[in-house]
Amino acid sequence: MDFITRFNRALRHQRHNELVADHIDMVEQPKIKTNWPMEYQMVRVYTKKKWLDFQNEMSVSHGYYVQQESMVGDLVGYHVMNFQSGSSAKPRVLTHDKLADYISCSCSKFEFEGIPCRHMLAFFRINQVFLLPNKYILNRWTRNAKVGAIYDFGTQTSIDTPDAKLMARHSRLSYKTSIVIDVASLTDEGTNMLDDQFDCIYSKLQELNISSKNDN
Known part of the structure; x- marks a missing residue:
């Protein structure tokens, strides 16, 4: 657990430095x-x-x-x-x-x-x-080194246990979301657009979860 904590802290520090460098380049x-x-x-x-x-x-x-x-x-x-x-x-x-x-x-x-x-x-x-x-x-x-290689929407491998499925879905979405946030936060326009989209997505997800509970 100590290793994971230190690794995540180092990863956040590295991502922060890269984000600052991207902003400077822009x-x-x-x-x-x-x-x-x-x-x-x-x-x-x-x-x-x-x-x-x-x-x-x-x-x-x-x-x-x-x-x-x-x-x-x-x-x-x-x-x-x-x-x-x-x-x-x-x-x-x-x-x-x-x-x-x-x-x-x-x-x-x-x-x-x-x-x-x-x-x-x-x-x-x-x-x-x-x-x-x-x-x-x-x-x-180059400044465009990350363009076109942000993330992969490929098919997911089959996972049997519910806990493993939950962790796999969470990991997949966390990675993609962090990349989108990095790109959006480089400009005010991108930040405002993503902020509005997050509110819209959150509302739709709440409706989806409520509907799923009623069906169950």
């Missing part, structure tokens, strides 16, 4: 630092936290230059160097697969953190790629 517009179209594109796509990480990489990328070093078939290798680095500094290696039209960097920031690194962004800028291709935009860092 009402706050981060500042733009450059005129690069990619910045205008991604400020509307990423969550605020991930956008700040991306904006930092974008700002730093202006201090890098790109030199082609090799070409083997469809694979083109580039060295990406900082303007302020000495000649002994080890460059980052950028590989462009021309057939798949995909680039990867030896720093592996995109693979580990899910956003393009400063070296990739320097390559995009030099090659006049003004908008970030979709293949480099991971859905989990």
Whole structure:
């Protein structure tokens, strides 16, 4: 019981933080630092936290230059160097697969953190790629990551005992209701609409329960 109490408290805390972050993404517009179209594109796509990480990489990328070093078939290798680095500094290696039209960097920031690194962004800028291709935009860092995957209305498994049925119904409705409340509470309009709907649903449920008792 102590574990369940602590787990539920931690879950409520996590849901609260996520709700606050969703509200910030909806009402706050981060500042733009450059005129690069990619910045205008991604400020509307990423969550605020991930956008700040991306904006930092974008700002730093202006201090890098790109030199082609090799070409083997469809694979083109580039060295990406900082303007302020000495000649002994080890460059980052950028590989462009021309057939798949995909680039990867030896720093592996995109693979580990899910956003393009400063070296990739320097390559995009030099090659006049003004908008970030979709293949480099991971859905989990976007503002719409939860759209279309809120909950499942699938069929329910058969449960025999009345107590188990009650708990299963309660758990199913609690999960869906909490998700709807999270979405509605982000705006005044959503809150007022859901509040009215709750009153309407509650009245209908009371009538349904009274009717069921009379039938029994």
